[in-house]
Amino acid sequence: MAPTDTAVDYYRVLGVNRDAPQDEIQRAYRKLARRSHPDVDRSPGAEDRFKQITEAYHVLSDPERRRKYDQFGSDWRHVTDEAMRTPRPGNVGAARDVDLDDLFASLFGGHRPGRGGPVAGADTEAELDLSIEDAFRGGRRRVTLPGRALDVTIPAGVVDGQRIRLAGQGSSGTPPGDLYLVVRLEPHPRYRVQGRDLVADLAVAPWDAALGASVPMGTPAGQVRVTVPPGTSSGRRLRLAGQGLPNPRGAPGDLYAVVSVTVPRPATDEERTLWRRLAELHAK
Structure with missing residues (x-):
């Protein structure tokens, strides 16, 4: 039919x-x-x-x-x-x-919908754009929809595509439908999202990469220090367990720091001399 x-x-x-x-x-x-x-x-x-x-x-x-x-x-x-x-x-x-x-x-009871009986409201959907920081922390947020504004509780650790149900906020009817907010994580200048894991670049000086060091790095939860092993090259991924998006039903995601060895431009004669000396030692 x-x-x-x-x-x-x-x-x-x-x-x-x-x-x-x-x-x-x-x-x-x-x-x-x-x-x-x-x-x-x-x-x-x-x-x-x-x-x-x-x-x-x-x-x-x-x-x-x-x-x-x-x-x-x-x-x-x-x-x-x-x-x-x-x-x-x-x-x-x-x-x-x-x-x-x-x-x-x-x-x-003999009333076909549309012929005098109650008609339930339809469920509806709307997209909710969130920054990674807001998804990480969660909390209350005012959401503006066509013709109205709602105060919504965002669970900490929501991921892209997750639906937040607001009972009775859909289309009008008896009973009214529900509204589902579909989370869309906004592009971030620093973090890349892979499920609950976050990936970010970590700038490391060549001497720290060669000798090993503890390097500061910002995360959605605040600044931490990353241990860079001696002899680290660009592209190496360093895992920070549990520093990704929270998970209310299980283990949180991880944060992966992708090392980028940044070589400074020599600014003085002394610096150029040291770089040449280092090159000579490696050439032997």
């Missing part, structure tokens, strides 16, 4: 075919969400279009919700998994032949 909702076709909203794979749906959503966000699109109706795009992605990005929508259209929210598995007599295993009026009569 094709969707019966003539007001909103989620596939048309995202501009994809009905057989579009998940990665195509995700690309379409991100493109439209960036272009149609009310902070970018100031035209009339931008906020409603953005909400519709987000709702369409919420439904089509989840295989189970998409399956229900493909079969029941706008009534998909009120179809339980048990109802999907219950065939009509004489049609064992033929879930697609379920009589909708009989189904909704049993589920909602």
